[in-house]
Amino acid sequence: xxxxxxxxxxxxxxxxxxxxxxxxxxxxxxxxxxxxxxxxxxxxxxxxxxxxxxxxxxxxxxxxxxxxxxxxxxxxxxxxxxxxxxxxxxxxxxxxxxxxxxxxxxxxxxxxxxxxxxxxxxxxxxxxxxxxxxxxxxxxxxxxxxxxxxxxxxxxxxxxxxxxxxxxxxxxxxxxxxxxxxxxxxxxxxxxxxxxxxxxxxxxxxxxxxxxxxxxxxxxxxxxxxxxxxxxxxxxxxxxxxxxxxxxxxxxxxxxxx
Amino acid sequence: xxxxxxxxxxxxxxxxxxxxxxxxxxxxxxxxxxxxxxxxxxxxxxxxxxxxxxxxxxxxxxxxxxxxxxxxxxxxxxxxxxxxxxxxxxxxxxxxxxxxxxxxxxxxxxxxxxxxxxxxxxxxxxxxxxxxxxxxxxxxxxxxxxxxxxxxxxxxxxxxxxxxxxxxxxxxxxxxxxxxxxxxxxxxxxxxxxxxxxxxxxxxxxxxxxxxxxxxxxxxxxxxxxxxxxxxxxxxxxxxxxxxxxxxxxxxxxxxxxxxxxxxxxxxxxxxxxxxxxxxxxxxxxxxxxxxxxxxxxxxxxxxxxxxxxxxxxxxxxxxxxxxxxxxxxxxxxxxxxxxxxxxxxxxxxxxxxxxxxxxxxxxxxxxxxx
Numbered sequence: 001x002x003x004x005x006x007x008x009x010x011x012x013x014x015x016x017x018x019x020x021x022x023x024x025x026x027x028x029x030x031x032x033x034x035x036x037x038x039x040x041x042x043x044x045x046x047x048x049x050x051x052x053x054x055x056x057x058x059x060x061x062x063x064x065x066x067x068x069x070x071x072x073x074x075x076x077x078x079x080x081x082x083x084x085x086x087x088x089x090x091x092x093x094x095x096x097x098x099x100x101x102x103x104x105x106x107x108x109x110x111x112x113x114x115x116x117x118x119x120x121x122x123x124x125x126x127x128x129x130x131x132x133x134x135x136x137x138x139x140x141x142x143x144x145x146x147x148x149x150x151x152x153x154x155x156x157x158x159x160x161x162x163x164x165x166x167x168x169x170x171x172x173x174x175x176x177x178x179x180x181x182x183x184x185x186x187x188x189x190x191x192x193x194x195x196x197x198x199x200x201x202x203x204x205x206x207x208x209x210x211x212x213x214x215x216x217x218x219x220x221x222x223x224x225x226x227x228x229x230x231x232x233x234x235x236x237x238x239x240x241x242x243x244x245x246x247x248x249x250x251x252x253x254x255x256x257x258x
Numbered sequence: 259x260x261x262x263x264x265x266x267x268x269x270x271x272x273x274x275x276x277x278x279x280x281x282x283x284x285x286x287x288x289x290x291x292x293x294x295x296x297x298x299x300x301x302x303x304x305x306x307x308x309x310x311x312x313x314x315x316x317x318x319x320x321x322x323x324x325x326x327x328x329x330x331x332x333x334x335x336x337x338x339x340x341x342x343x344x345x346x347x348x349x350x351x352x353x354x355x356x357x358x359x360x361x362x363x364x365x366x367x368x369x370x371x372x373x374x375x376x377x378x379x380x381x382x383x384x385x386x387x388x389x390x391x392x393x394x395x396x397x398x399x400x401x402x403x404x405x406x407x408x409x410x411x412x413x414x415x416x417x418x419x420x421x422x423x424x425x426x427x428x429x430x431x432x433x434x435x436x437x438x439x440x441x442x443x444x445x446x447x448x449x450x451x452x453x454x455x456x457x458x459x460x461x462x463x464x465x466x467x468x469x470x471x472x473x474x475x476x477x478x479x480x481x482x483x484x485x486x487x488x489x490x491x492x493x494x495x496x497x498x499x500x501x502x503x504x505x506x507x508x509x510x511x512x513x514x515x516x517x518x519x520x521x522x523x524x525x526x527x528x529x530x531x532x533x534x535x536x537x538x539x540x541x542x543x544x545x546x547x548x549x550x551x552x553x554x555x556x557x558x559x560x561x562x563x564x565x566x567x568x569x570x571x572x573x574x575x576x577x578x579x580x581x582x583x584x585x586x587x588x589x590x591x592x593x594x595x596x597x598x599x600x601x602x603x604x605x606x607x608x609x610x611x612x613x614x615x616x617x618x619x620x621x622x623x624x625x626x627x628x629x
């Protein structure tokens with residue numbers, strides 16, 4: 001067996017990760033999103049200063065996977081908990097990791113006002129167009145016509161309303177510093193997502209205000225697709241509805257050339 | 259310290275600052291707005307955290323977050339707002355982190371009104387949020403007593419890793435009284451072995467209220483109960499007035515107890531052997547002391563600004579051994595001392611009959627008052 005050397009090391013667990021295997025379904029992009037955050041914490045050497053806030057939803061056990069302090073919020077309330085932590089520990093790094101049901105439905109009040117206050121926290125927002133943990137019900141991000149376990153004939157916008165584009169909406173708030181949307185459906189986009197996550201944490205570390213990275217993600221189990229089909233489905237259906245882009249970059253952040 | 263004239267809500271806020279409040283998160287609701295307003299000015303002045311949240315849901319979860327860091331933290335609200343906070347309070351109880359809640363009750367149910375009431379006794383004393391837990395609830399009867407209990411509430415919350423609530427009503431919150439405030443003391447954040455403050459040079463800390471394995475949740479429930487037994491053994495508080503030779507024992511908490519004291523004094527002047535027992539800790543409730551008093555008394559008279567919520571606790575303590583009478587005013591109506599004096603006189607003349615349910619006879623008497 002060959003000895004591991006820096007030259008032949010192509011993959012290792014980030015130091016900000018615990019050794020715990022994740023509970024996520026095979027092929028789900030939560031694992032990718034988790035790893036990107038861990039890599040950024042490693043690169044910026046933030047783990048010792050960081051307090052994560054886990055949501056209610058598929059990422060409820062996020063606290064098992066990071067070598068950082070962590071709290072677990074009530075459904076939707078992660079931005080409020082993060083606010084409470086950050087206001088008494090302003091030199092620490094505080095991030096929430098929330099799904100679309102948690103952030104854009106039950107927690108809409110908390111996220112909008114955290115952004116409006118310019119709360120100096122980072123939000124990782126996973127948009128997979130359904131409620132993953134409870135069995136794939138319709139989410140505020142479910143696409144028109146999309147079948148879920150609570151929109152069995154497809155989301156009917158006449159009776160069930162329209163999806164919410166969170167990044168665009170939060171970008172209208174003066175308090176929001178850095179609000180972007182990225183996707184996790186292929187390697188190029190994963191690299192771009194990591195860059196955005198890095199920027200978001202840099203924004204917080206420099207006390208430049210509220211940062212949110214929306215990540216388009218897959219849910220093979222509830223979409224009833226294979227992992228590979230899910231990536232294609234995301235690209236073909238979610239990208240047109242949820243365009244990738246930088247929706248808000250405050251002038252001070254641009255000027256800082258992070 | 260000099261005695262100064264202070265409004266209750268402002269005095270509560272200033273007392274909290276002086277005993278080391280590090281962070282306050284709240285939302286406006288009458289009749290406790292002056293707490294929020296006072297702290298919005300004073301907390302930034304002393305370099306501490308203040309946020310006016312988007313709702314009580316946000317406020318209580320900001321408290322939850324700050325409590326997880328080990329900071330001395332509180333919020334305040336009134337009845338409908340407390341209902342909204344119940345979710346967060348349950349999580350805080352389940353996570354076993356300390357906080358202080360100031361609960362300035364008003365008339366209800368529903369939107370009710372903004373007048374003083376004691377209608378939320380059961381809500382807060384019996385837990386409130388989902389799950390099996392009990393907060394510590396202290397019910398002062400004056401601005402001075404509220405201010406004096408502020409450091410007690412923080413110390414109890416931090417000693418037992420629980421919610422400590424100061425339960426008052428709109429009249430205590432908004433009346434002005436001459437009081438002495440505590441001295442300003444420096445903030446000293448405790449070095450808790452569980453606080454989530456960044457895992458520098460130590461193992462990481464995780465704070466949650468989730469125990470997916472029922473046997474683990476059962477252990478947690480048992481741990482909470484064991485802590486509650488300690489609280490019950492050590493933290494009973496009450497005040498007694500004219501009880502040495504009392505044949506009639508009036509029992510009332512907070513404002514109702516205070517009004518009853520005036521009635522008891524007037525009755526004493528008329529030669530009626532009556533005294534007042536005023537529970538200060540209404541959770542844990544002084545069952546033992548009530549039972550001792552009941553054993554010596556000919557009758558008890560429970561006075562509340564609700565339909566007899568604490569009466570249930572008194573009946574539990576007395577267990578049918580002594581006649582109990584009840585007098586309540588509801589929905590934001592505060593009884594006058596004369597009304598309670600009339601009740602004391604009635605009970606003194608009435609021959610101390612055992613009543614199946616004291617609420618029923620009171621309802622009949624109330625019919626004449628409210629028609």
